[in-house]
Amino acid sequence: MRVVCVGDRFISAASFAHAAKEAFGPDTETVEYSTRWPDEAYGAVEGVKESSGSVDEIAELIPGADVLLTHLGPVTATVLARADRLKVVGITRGGPVNVDLAAATAHHVPVVYLPGRNLGAVAEFVIGVMITMPRGVVRGSAELVHGRWSPRAFRYETAGPELRACTVGLVGIGAVGRRVAQLLDAFGARVVAYDPHVDRADGIELLDSLEAVLSVSDIVSVHSRLTDETRKSFDSKAFGAMKHGAYFVNTARGEIVDEAALLEALDSGQLSGAALDVFDPEPPGPDNPLVHRPDVIGTPHLAGASRQVSSESVQRVVRDVASYLHSGRMDHCANPDALKEGS
Known part of the structure; x- marks a missing residue:
C-alpha cells in the first residue's frame, strides 16, 4: 500500500x-x-x-x-x-x-x-476568555507591561463578575457548544442556548428565539456554522438586543459578525467587551480598530490549536x-x- x-x-x-x-x-x-x-x-x-x-x-x-x-x-x-x-x-x-x-x-x-476534532481545545479557550475578559486579566497585564498599575479591577463599577454569577448564552449547540455547556456547569453558571436545528439538549436550557437568549445573557458565545442565514447575523439589531454591559465571544467564523456594528456597540457601552478568535478577513488588517482596543481580546484563530x-x-x-x-x-x-x- x-x-x-x-x-x-x-x-x-x-x-x-x-x-x-x-x-x-x-x-x-x-x-x-x-x-x-x-x-x-x-x-x-x-x-x-x-x-x-x-x-x-x-x-x-x-x-x-x-x-x-x-x-x-x-x-x-x-x-x-x-x-x-x-x-x-x-x-x-x-x-x-x-x-x-x-x-x-x-x-x-x-x-x-x-x-x-478540536472541540476540547475550543471549549477550553472559550471558558478561558469568559473568565479573563470580564475580570480584566488581559487588559491589566497589558497595562502593567506599559508601566501602569491599574486600579480598574477594584472599582465596583468596573469589577468583573464571576462565572457562577453569570447567565451564559450559547448560540449554536453542536459539539463545541455542548462541551462549553458541560464545562460551565462546573462553575455553576446558568446556561441558556438557541439553535434552530436542535429540539432538546440535556443540561442546557433551550430558549425559543435568538432574541430571548441575547436579552438574558451576561456573556454570549457564538458556535454557529457559517451559512447564508448566519452570515452577518450579529449586526446592530442583535447587539442592541443584548443586555447592556454584556460580553461577546466569537470562536466560530468571522463572517458571522458585522464588525462595524460590534465596534459601535463597544463604543456606546452597550457591550463591555469582546473576545474574537476569528475575523473577516483573516488576518485582520493593521488598521482594523477592533484589534487595538483594550476592551477586545483578539487572537489569531488559535482556539482550536x-x-x-x-x-x-x-x-x-x-x-x-x-x-x-x-x-x-x-x-x-x-x-x-x-x-x-x-x-
Whole structure:
C-alpha cells in the first residue's frame, strides 16, 4: 500500500506516516510532503479554501497512491485527475474545505473528515476568555507591561463578575457548544442556548428565539456554522438586543459578525467587551480598530490549536481510513455519493 502524507508544522507529514505504518502494516510505503503553514498563510486555489502546498507538486506524488492523508494540502481536480489508484482521502479537518468534493465524488474517492476534532481545545479557550475578559486579566497585564498599575479591577463599577454569577448564552449547540455547556456547569453558571436545528439538549436550557437568549445573557458565545442565514447575523439589531454591559465571544467564523456594528456597540457601552478568535478577513488588517482596543481580546484563530488536537486528529483519521479499507465503513464521510454504485 502506498500512502501520500501531506503535512505542515502543526500536523506533520511524519506523524501521518508513522500512524499509517502502525495501522496498515510496517511494509506500507509512505511518501512525505511538508508545507510551511502556519508560518506561511494558507489560501484558496482551484476552488478550494484554506489550503497550503503546491497543487502541482502534490499532483506529481499522487499517481500510484492508495491513500492520501493531509491536514491542509489542496485536494483539487488537478490532483485527483492524477489519482489512478486512490481509494480514500483522509483530512484532519472539522470541515474538508481544502477538498474539491465534486471532483472526489466524480473519481469515486470518499473523503474522511473529523467534525468536532478540536472541540476540547475550543471549549477550553472559550471558558478561558469568559473568565479573563470580564475580570480584566488581559487588559491589566497589558497595562502593567506599559508601566501602569491599574486600579480598574477594584472599582465596583468596573469589577468583573464571576462565572457562577453569570447567565451564559450559547448560540449554536453542536459539539463545541455542548462541551462549553458541560464545562460551565462546573462553575455553576446558568446556561441558556438557541439553535434552530436542535429540539432538546440535556443540561442546557433551550430558549425559543435568538432574541430571548441575547436579552438574558451576561456573556454570549457564538458556535454557529457559517451559512447564508448566519452570515452577518450579529449586526446592530442583535447587539442592541443584548443586555447592556454584556460580553461577546466569537470562536466560530468571522463572517458571522458585522464588525462595524460590534465596534459601535463597544463604543456606546452597550457591550463591555469582546473576545474574537476569528475575523473577516483573516488576518485582520493593521488598521482594523477592533484589534487595538483594550476592551477586545483578539487572537489569531488559535482556539482550536493544541498538541492533543494535532496528535489525536492523526490517530482518528487514520483509524477511520483503516476501517473503510478493511470493512467499507467509516464514521464521517464528506461525500457519501462516492460510495454509491455507479457514482
